[in-house]
Amino acid sequence: xxxxxxxxxxxxxxxxxxxxxxxxxxxxxxxxxxxxxxxxxxxxxxxxxxxxxxxxxxxxxxxxxxxxxxxxxxxxxxxxxxxxxxxxxxxxxxxxxxxxxxxxxxxxxxxxxx
Amino acid sequence: xxxxxxxxxxxxxxxxxxxxxxxxxxxxxxxxxxxxxxxxxxxxxxxxxxxxxxxxxxxxxxxxxxxxxxxxxxxxxxxxxxxxxxxxxxxxxxxxxxxxxxxxxxxxxxxxxx
Numbered sequence: 581x582x583x584x585x586x587x588x589x590x591x592x593x594x595x596x597x598x599x600x601x602x603x604x605x606x607x608x609x610x611x612x613x614x615x616x617x618x619x620x621x622x623x624x625x626x627x628x629x630x631x632x633x634x635x636x637x638x639x640x641x642x643x644x645x646x647x648x649x650x651x652x653x654x655x656x657x658x659x660x661x662x663x664x665x666x667x668x669x670x671x672x673x674x675x676x677x678x679x680x681x682x683x684x685x686x687x688x689x690x691x692x693x694x
Numbered sequence: 695x696x697x698x699x700x701x702x703x704x705x706x707x708x709x710x711x712x713x714x715x716x717x718x719x720x721x722x723x724x725x726x727x728x729x730x731x732x733x734x735x736x737x738x739x740x741x742x743x744x745x746x747x748x749x750x751x752x753x754x755x756x757x758x759x760x761x762x763x764x765x766x767x768x769x770x771x772x773x774x775x776x777x778x779x780x781x782x783x784x785x786x787x788x789x790x791x792x793x794x795x796x797x798x799x800x801x802x803x804x805x806x807x808x
Binding site: 584611613615620621622623624625628629630636637638639670672674677678679680681682683684685686687688 | 737
């Protein structure tokens with residue numbers, strides 16, 4: 581298994597509070613991704629990173645920001661959580677970002693916004 | 695742009711029966727296709743992938759998929775279902791944008807009865 585951990589694994593928070601989710605990898609892969617999984621939607625890309633301090637938006641980036649100050653850590657922040665952000669969040673890593681390259685997924689974080 | 699359609703959100707089979715999960719894709723560039731499996735409360739695990747070369751791809755746990763360009767399909771099959779195959783299955787295509795993130799189908803839940 582690829583060395584990917586996510587923290588916390590479960591979180592319940594209230595509307596309007598800030599939330600930060602952490603993805604940590606031990607593989608030294610260059611590319612990291614944040615996806616959210618919702619019933620009937622599959623997984624959708626929020627943000628991705630192609631190196632330290634290099635990030636860009638995905639399909640559903642509104643309301644989210646990211647940071648990557650070290651190769652191994654990729655943080656996802658909800659500045660002011662809303663109920664529509666209740667979801668399961670997955671981090672993924674990819675060694676080179678080539679289209680043939682496999683993406684490996686972390687165990688996920690289940691976030692509930694009340 | 696790329697997209698994926700999984701036909702059937704839920705498939706039920708008997709143990710020992712053929713498993714067939716359908717996936718059609720749309721891609722303006724040669725597609726790179728993936729099947730992932732997700733067991734309850736876990737992350738996604740790669741089953742198999744097609745990049746180039748042989749169109750019949752073999753994966754883990756006895757699964758295989760055939761890339762058919764003329765039909766824009768990448769259906770997943772297994773000759774004989776096992777109870778442990780019960781899970782959710784996602785077909786995905788690798789983009790040539792957004793850090794080559796994956797575009798996922800909505801998923802198919804496979805149930806296996808004894």
